[in-house]
Amino acid sequence: MDALLDVRNLRVELPGSQGTVHAVRGLDFQVKRGEMLCLVGESGCGKSMTSLALMGLLPRAAVRSADRLEFDGVDLRGLSPRQMQDLRGNRMAMIFQEPMTSLNPAYTVGNQLCEALRRHRPATRAQARDRAVYLLERAGVPHAPERLRQYPHQLSGGLRQRVMIAMALMCEPSLIIADEPTTALDVTIQAQILRLIRELQTEFGTAVVFITHDLGVVARIADRVAVMYAGEIVETAPVGQLYAQPSHPYTQGLLSCIPVRGRTPPGSRLAAIPGVVPSLVDGIDGCAFRNRCAQARAACAQTPPQVACGTGHIVRCVAVSRALRETRESTV
Amino acid sequence: MTVQISAASASTSAGLAALPNESAWRRRWRRFAGGRGLRLGALLLAVIALAALLAPWLAPHDPYAQDVAHRLIPPVWSSKGSWLHVLGTDKLGRDYLSRLLYGARVSLGIGLAAGAIAGVIGTTMGVLAGYFGGRVDAVISYVITTRLAMPVILVALAMSALIGGSVRVVILLLGLLLWDRFAVVSRSATQQFRHADFVSAARALGGSDAYILLREILPNLSSALTVVMTLEVAHAILLEATLSFLGLGVQPPTPSWGLMVAEGKAYMFFQPWIIMIPGIALAVLVLAINLLGDGLRDAAAPEGRG
Secondary structure (H helix, E strand, C coil), X not given: CCEEEEEEEEEEEECCCCCCEEEEEEEEEEEECCXXXXXXXXXCCCHHHHHHHHHCCCCCCCEEECCEEEECCEEHHHCCHHXXXXXXXXXXXXXXXXXXXXXXCCCCHHHHHHHHHHCCCCXXXXXXXXXXXXXXXXXXXXXXXXXXXXXXXXXXXXXXXXHHHHHHHCCCCCEEEEECCCCCCCHHHHHHHHHHHHHHHHHHCCEEEEEECXXXXXXXXXXXXXXXXXXXXXXXXXXXXXXHCCCCHHHHHHHXXXXXXXXXXXXXXXXXXXXXXXXXXXXXXXXXXXXXXXXXXXXXXXXXXXXXXXXXXXXXXXXXXXXXXXXXXXHC | CHHHHHHHHHHHHHCHHHHHHCCHHHHHHHHHCCCXXXXXXXXXXXXXXXXXXXXXHHCCCCCCCCCHHHCCCCCCCCCCCECCECCCECCCCCEHHXXXXXXXXXXXXXXXXXXXXXXXXXXXXXXXXXXXXHXXXXXXXXXXXXXXXXXXXXXHHHHHHHHCCCHHHHHXXXXXXXXXXXXXXXXXHHHHHHCCHHHHHHHHCCCCHHHHHHHHHHHHHHHHHHHHHHHHHHHHHHHHHHHXXXXXXXXXXXXXXXXXXXHHXXXXXXXXXXXXXHHHHHHHHHHHHHHHHHHHHHHHCHHHCC
16 A cells, blocks of 8 residues: 555643643554545544644654654654755645735745745746646646746735645645645635645645535545544545445534425524534543444443455444444344 | 725726736835825925935034124024024034934934844844743743843943943944834744744745744845834934933933933023924924824735735
8 A cells, every 4th residue: 555644643732821632643544645635524523733743843852652654664753853844835734714914915926936946846936936826726726927026915815725725835845734724715715725724635646635514515625535533534534435424423414404405494403413522631532422322332431443445444443343333244 | 095995996897917917016005105194294204314314515504613792692483493493403502403414323223233233132142932832932032031120221321321422332232222122022023933834845845943033034024123123213213312311321522312302401491492493393303203204014915915
């Protein structure tokens, strides 16, 4: 298996005055070359902390640990800050949520794009500029050569996000982490940007970890999906499998919350998962979802097992594991 | 205001293709020349700076040459004045216009040099404190607080009394005393930018701390620091005049505007122009610098671009 990114038991802990927040609690996942993995989950489930942990950009106080953290065969845990710096923007890039503030207002677009390349490559100004124009055009920015001379405030949000995408691609990274890149955009632009990311991803063969809370977005672009809840992945599956056969009660709950035209009667209350997300301070024993789960049982207080229920479909749930065992026994 | 509005509407109506016709420098210049206060300030300052630079060629007489026979000649506009000494002569018969021109060199030179020293010290401290926070911030904030607790004029007086006044001493003293505002402003502005998304983005693109400080954050402080710089230059010029007036700054016979006021104070009731001329020159210079600073802030603010 050709895994570009291999993560085993990734943990992020944030010490605080109220106790340590266990923001990411033992994440296992892999990203193959050229694959689009979507990390889905609600706010505060540790999606962004995961992306920052991968990039080595966690806040100073945060503690990262992992049994394995390999990017393209390189163990990220052993890299010095200097080596990590050489990797960032070069081999792995990031696209941020807020295009309005992710560009430096003091420089022109061209300046920032060229800088992104010249920091890692011995390119001349002209070469950098040519690549910037090429990528801006590929990212669907009209009048690219003229745009280079403009300042960020002269661009709309959609254009800025296109610039950010072009900037992430400057050094041809093999992995891009996109942290909710379309959340701040309005819906029509969002669709364009999603299509663009998908296109560029196929064209350049870049692997993408796409972080979002929007299951609609996931359905459009993902190859594989990892559903996160309270700092852990509760279900991983190829995208078709996840929507056809959601197995974890949390995933089922999430999908049933999406109103469907024709099936959800107008004026009816939208479905919701009862209860609230548990506090991540001082960690959680057992299944984090059990206090909101209709299928909860005594066994949920133990750490739930990881069950494979299909190719590449892994669920972390006692109920699913029981159900599987019963069907297996009945067929034997 | 009207200029900006019409320019903006022109570019929208002309459409996208017409957007970048104007070069960045041209646009910068148009903004620069925009404000009225800015233009007046820049003009006044340019005149004074030119006078200071060209003093050896402009001055009609040697500013140090005494001629006691022709002492206290009033300026040309008074009935007893003459064109030989346009601004008259002082108590030792030295040509007042020449001394005023050479004095501009002292005032501007001390102001700019002290401002530059203070700017480097204060900005470095403020940016480091704001960026790294924690212990670095605690130490630097303590130093800033200590400095703010010291009355500038008293410390400057005491030190120059100890060391002895000279142009170099005054520059160093003021440079080492006037960095507080640079530090406070750059610290708080850096704190604001430290968590800005474009800083995280720069880090995600592989920027080091030094790169982020110098290339990402510092340019965004430029407008605020420009304003502080003008304030502090004006402040330094006034303090130099004060020190010289009290006899602890620039020493005679070097012409300094503050010293000229001091030398004229004995004649205040009989020959008021002797203190009025350097006094007015000082006021105009400080006004010009402040006008320039205000205008520059409006012109250079990145958020106000376009």
